[in-house]
Amino acid sequence: MERHELIVIGGGPSGLAAATTAANAGIECLLIDEQANPGGQIYRAVGTIPEQRASLLGPDYNYGRKLVDQFNQSSASYLPGTTLWNLNSQREIGILRDGQASLISADRIIIATGAMERPVPFPGWTLPGVMSAGAGQILLKSSGLVPAQGVVLAGVGPLLLLLAWQYLHAGVKIHAILDMSPSGNIWRALPHLPGALLAHHYILKGLRYQMQLKMAGVKFFSGVTEFHAVGGDLLEAVEFTHRGGRKRIDTHLLLSHFGVIPDSHLSRCAGCDHTWDANQLCWRPVADKWGNSSVDGIAIVGDGSGIGGAVAARHAGRIAGFEAARALGRMDEKQRDDAAREDQGWMRDDLRVRPFLEARFHPPAELLSAPPDETVVCRCEEINAGAIRTAIHAGHKDANQVKFLTRCGMGPCQGRQCDNAVSQIVARELGDKKMISGGYRIRPPIRPLTIEQLAALDEGADPK
Amino acid sequence: MNAKSDVIIIGGGLMGLSTALHLGRRGIKAVVLEKASPGRHASGVNAGGLRQLNRHIAEIPLTVAAAEIWKNIRELVDDDCDVVLNGQVRVAESDAQLQKLQARVDAVKAQGYQHEQIIDSETLYRLVPRLVGGCVGALYNPDDGSARPFHAATAFRHKAIALGAEIRSGVEVLAIEESNDGWKLDTNQGVFSAANVVNCAGAWANCFAAMLGESVPLTPKAPTLMVTERLPPFLDLTVGAEGYQLSFKQMQNGTVIIGGAHLAKLDFEREQSVIDFATLKTSAQTVTRFFPHMAQVRIVRSWAGIEGFMPDNIPVIGKSAKAAGIFHAFGFSAHGFQLSPIVGRILSELILDGKTDLPIEPFDIRRFNESES
Numbered sequence: 030m031e032r033h034e035l036i037v038i039g040g041g042p043s044g045l046a047a048a049t050t051a052a053n054a055g056i057e058c059l060l061i062d063e064q065a066n067p068g069g070q071i072y073r074a075v076g077t078i079p080e081q082r083a084s085l086l087g088p089d090y091n092y093g094r095k096l097v098d099q100f101n102q103s104s105a106s107y108l109p110g111t112t113l114w115n116l117n118s119q120r121e122i123g124i125l126r127d128g129q130a131s132l133i134s135a136d137r138i139i140i141a142t143g144a145m146e147r148p149v150p151f152p153g154w155t156l157p158g159v160m161s162a163g164a165g166q167i168l169l170k171s172s173g174l175v176p177a178q179g180v181v182l183a184g185v186g187p188l189l190l191l192l193a194w195q196y197l198h199a200g201v202k203i204h205a206i207l208d209m210s211p212s213g214n215i216w217r218a219l220p221h222l223p224g225a226l227l228a229h230h231y232i233l234k235g236l237r238y239q240m241q242l243k244m245a246g247v248k249f250f251s252g253v254t255e256f257h258a259v260g261g262d263l264l265e266a267v268e269f270t271h272r273g274g275r276k277r278i279d280t281h282l283l284l285s286h287f288g289v290i291p292d293s294h295l296s297r298c299a300g301c302d303h304t305w306d307a308n309q310l311c312w313r314p315v316a317d318k319w320g321n322s323s324v325d326g327i328a329i330v331g332d333g334s335g336i337g338g339a340v341a342a343r344h345a346g347r348i349a350g351f352e353a354a355r356a357l358g359r360m361d362e363k364q365r366d367d368a369a370r371e372d373q374g375w376m377r378d379d380l381r382v383r384p385f386l387e388a389r390f391h392p393p394a395e396l397l398s399a400p401p402d403e404t405v406v407c408r409c410e411e412i413n414a415g416a417i418r419t420a421i422h423a424g425h426k427d428a429n430q431v432k433f434l435t436r437c438g439m440g441p442c443q444g445r446q447c448d449n450a451v452s453q454i455v456a457r458e459l460g461d462k463k464m465i466s467g468g469y470r471i472r473p474p475i476r477p478l479t480i481e482q483l484a485a486l487d488e489g490a491d492p493k
Numbered sequence: 494m495n496a497k498s499d500v501i502i503i504g505g506g507l508m509g510l511s512t513a514l515h516l517g518r519r520g521i522k523a524v525v526l527e528k529a530s531p532g533r534h535a536s537g538v539n540a541g542g543l544r545q546l547n548r549h550i551a552e553i554p555l556t557v558a559a560a561e562i563w564k565n566i567r568e569l570v571d572d573d574c575d576v577v578l579n580g581q582v583r584v585a586e587s588d589a590q591l592q593k594l595q596a597r598v599d600a601v602k603a604q605g606y607q608h609e610q611i612i613d614s615e616t617l618y619r620l621v622p623r624l625v626g627g628c629v630g631a632l633y634n635p636d637d638g639s640a641r642p643f644h645a646a647t648a649f650r651h652k653a654i655a656l657g658a659e660i661r662s663g664v665e666v667l668a669i670e671e672s673n674d675g676w677k678l679d680t681n682q683g684v685f686s687a688a689n690v691v692n693c694a695g696a697w698a699n700c701f702a703a704m705l706g707e708s709v710p711l712t713p714k715a716p717t718l719m720v721t722e723r724l725p726p727f728l729d730l731t732v733g734a735e736g737y738q739l740s741f742k743q744m745q746n747g748t749v750i751i752g753g754a755h756l757a758k759l760d761f762e763r764e765q766s767v768i769d770f771a772t773l774k775t776s777a778q779t780v781t782r783f784f785p786h787m788a789q790v791r792i793v794r795s796w797a798g799i800e801g802f803m804p805d806n807i808p809v810i811g812k813s814a815k816a817a818g819i820f821h822a823f824g825f826s827a828h829g830f831q832l833s834p835i836v837g838r839i840l841s842e843l844i845l846d847g848k849t850d851l852p853i854e855p856f857d858i859r860r861f862n863e864s865e866s
């Protein structure tokens with residue numbers, strides 16, 4: 030089997046920084062990413078995008094170019110357009126490139142696969158015309174596509190505001206922005222404000238976006254509850270409760286967003302331990318301050334280990350790069366500690382804003398754990414919340430047992446869309462505040478692989 | 494705690510649950526101790542194959558009796574367990590293979606059983622139209638099929654409870670000791686005692702046999718399954734092939750389950766298995782050999798379950814040879830799902846009547862002692 034010293038999975042800020050740092054320390058390193066270009070989620074297509082669209086996306090976006098340049102100048106090798114469909118605890122990796130599946134392995138692995146949007150099963154979320162805000166943003170970043178007929182943006186989280194601002198500048202008609210963060214969030218967030226002020230640029234940026242949107246005449250509704258997307262075959266409108274009254278806004282496009290959570294499929298597939306994060310309301314891998322997971326030789330950095338944003342992701346990547354240099358014998362502990370100190374300080378400063386953001390954008394609990402019985406939770410297998418509750422009350426007391434019984438989470442998305450919701454429904458029904466029941470066990474392949482591709486697998490048999 | 498009962502069953506897989514159910518039918522309220530949750534291991538994650546075809550000759554009386562029960566499973570557990578009985582074939586690619594299968598049919602007939610037959614290629618292609626061309630015939634049983642394993646385990650559990658059984662999840666038995674009036678089980682949740690103990694601990698069962706001084710060569714292994722995306726219906730039967738490790742069937746929801754006892758790497762201590770894709774490559778090649786139209790189909794998931802295997806691939810079923818009041822049923826070697834309803838009945842008869850009408854001598858725990866000497 031082809032073997033590398035270090036394989037970094039994911040070419041976002043954390044992965045680029047990790048690979049660059051490790052390669053500069055003399056490590057033979059391969060970076061794998063399923064996108065065609067380096068940059069990850071936030072700096073998507075940063076190297077190839079036309080100047081005009083780049084300026085639309087703001088100065089942060091341009092920072093990514095520097096990261097990509099440094100990566101390109103390093104000795105790290107790079108496999109773009111390559112999806113990873115398996116990682117196991119023995120650090121063997123299954124990849125797929127141009128239709129060819131292969132097995133490769135490494136002495137050390139850094140998972141830097143980033144975040145995904147939090148899927149929330151609200152009534153009507155499966156109607157055509159309902160999309161995630163992230164999907165809207167990906168279209169904007171990679172192909173400049175914008176909705177022609179106007180859009181409603183709804184949910185919780187900073188990305189909603191950012192996308193609205195980006196759309197405003199691209200000339201898109203925004204029918205309304207519906208903020209579903211509970212009104213108490215502001216008060217719960219305030220005690221965290223002093224800490225957050227050290228990272229005040231984040232907060233100022235948010236306020237500036239909001240002001241510009243209001244000045245442009247975009248309607249804001251805050252404290253929105255009982256949110257429904259309605260329509261027959263297609264989305265026709267959104268309905269919601271605002272200040273005690275029921276409201277309806279006609280629209281054919283709804284972009285919803287409820288924050289981002291670690292994309293933990295890969296780390297779970299590898300058998301890393303995970304814990305429930307009650308602030309971010311998601312599973313996150315257990316990792317030490319160097320990014321080391323519970324599995325020997327596998328580290329996890331960036332948003333994939335807990336949401337910290339692009340800047341913290343970059344520092345975490347560098348820190349894990351130095352740790353890889355130690356683990357692979359290029360540095361001793363002291364050299365690693367000295368090399369990483371600056372990044373650790375910057376990362377600490379940058380993360381100060383998180384408790385404030387987490388409290389301010391905490392999604393309402395009922396939205397996640399108490400969807401109405403008739404609302405579909407698993408869209409692949411079309412299992413609704415009522416069927417899940419029935420299974421729980423028939424004695425299936427964890428997400429995996431519910432999955433076995435109902436097939437919820439057994440479809441092609443491998444439970445990516447419903448795992449979080451099912452975990453929380455189980456916890457709520459059983460009155461379990463600590464979420465001890467655990468999430469789905471994730472089984473490979475975690476990305477599409479056909480029978481023919483497996484039949485032609487290149488195992489890179491060891492020369493005898 | 495210190496609880497006393499007539500019968501304690503170690504292991505809440507299908508064997509344990511079925512035993513509890515059959516005891517319940519005869520008025521005995523058994524206690525099932527399960528270290529994880531019922532159906533967590535082999536019984537909940539297997540391929541659900543209800544196969545009589547091509548079994549070890551010694552298993553034939555049991556598999557035939559079990560098939561009768563599955564046919565009317567609702568009468569036993571008040572639930573149909575999603576049983577579908579559309580038949581199973583074992584395909585032959587050459588005349589030599591077909592002759593071998595014919596000899597098999599003759600051997601089965603010699604035992605007085607008629608459930609296996611040879612079909613010619615015309616019949617085969619009528620039954621399995623998407624099968625690759627060039628196959629010459631098959632071994633066939635029209636009454637084989639499948640059920641949904643976790644559903645079955647759930648139905649057996651509910652019915653056992655309805656008949657008075659007590660199922661305790663999260664109770665791990667650590668040791669068995671003889672006491673004045675029966676047996677004492679040390680567990681992570683205190684001590685349990687009973688006059689009779691049934692060892693249905695699956696791949697873990699030999700540790701209890703060893704405690705009683707009758708250790709057997711049971712090996713834990715982790716057979717792997719793959720399931721595909723949903724496809725339009727194209728196959729009613731379960732398909733195997735002579736000379737290949739293949740078990741191939743389409744479920745009612747359109748997904749295809751692919752098995753054939755390809756093994757994952759197992760860390761038995763930690764109960765973790767690592768899927769071996771180099772091995773599954775062979776499985777995928779077998780699938781494309783017999784069903785070329787599957788080439789572009791997506792694999793959605795692969796998984797492995799932990800099962801106990803015996804060197805002769807048939808289980809241990811019966812009374813302990815060393816200790817009165819102890820009964821064993823384990824080592825089903827990746828084909829115990831189909832047998833589970835009858836195994837529970839046999840154990841209940843052994844406990845309550847001291848005997849059973851079914852021939853279980855070949856499954857005697859002592860069969861390995863003799864070969865040693």
Ligand SMILES: Cc1cc2nc3c(=O)[nH]c(=O)nc-3n(C[C@H](O)[C@H](O)[C@H](O)COP(=O)(O)OP(=O)(O)OC[C@H]3O[C@@H](n4cnc5c(N)ncnc54)[C@H](O)[C@@H]3O)c2cc1C
Binds near residue numbers: 041191476
């Ligand atoms: C939809 C979405 C939109 C966002 N938009 C913004 C924004 O506009 N502004 C902002 O400040 N923050 C945004 N964020 C947050 C931001 O993405 C992160 O803070 C930052 O990108 C984290 O960097 P990272 O290196 O951890 O991961 P990422 O940048 O997400 O990089 C992960 C990389 O891993 C690759 N990958 C994942 N799985 C596999 C696999 N199985 N095989 C191969 N490659 C794989 C991905 O293709 C990706 O390139 C967004 C997040 C999401 C989910």
Ligand SMILES: Cc1cc2nc3c(=O)[nH]c(=O)nc-3n(C[C@H](O)[C@H](O)[C@H](O)COP(=O)(O)OP(=O)(O)OC[C@H]3O[C@@H](n4cnc5c(N)ncnc54)[C@H](O)[C@@H]3O)c2cc1C
Binds near residue numbers: 541799
């Ligand atoms: C992938 C796979 C596919 C299969 N396909 C088929 C098929 O198609 N058809 C077929 O007929 N058979 C099939 N089988 C075989 C079948 O699943 C098993 O033979 C059958 O389920 C065995 O049941 P059991 O109750 O003995 O074992 P299990 O279901 O493993 O139950 C044993 C239980 O004992 C518990 N236990 C162990 N130690 C202790 C302890 N110390 N204290 C308390 N509890 C304990 C375990 O947690 C476990 O739940 C397959 C098996 C696998 C793994």
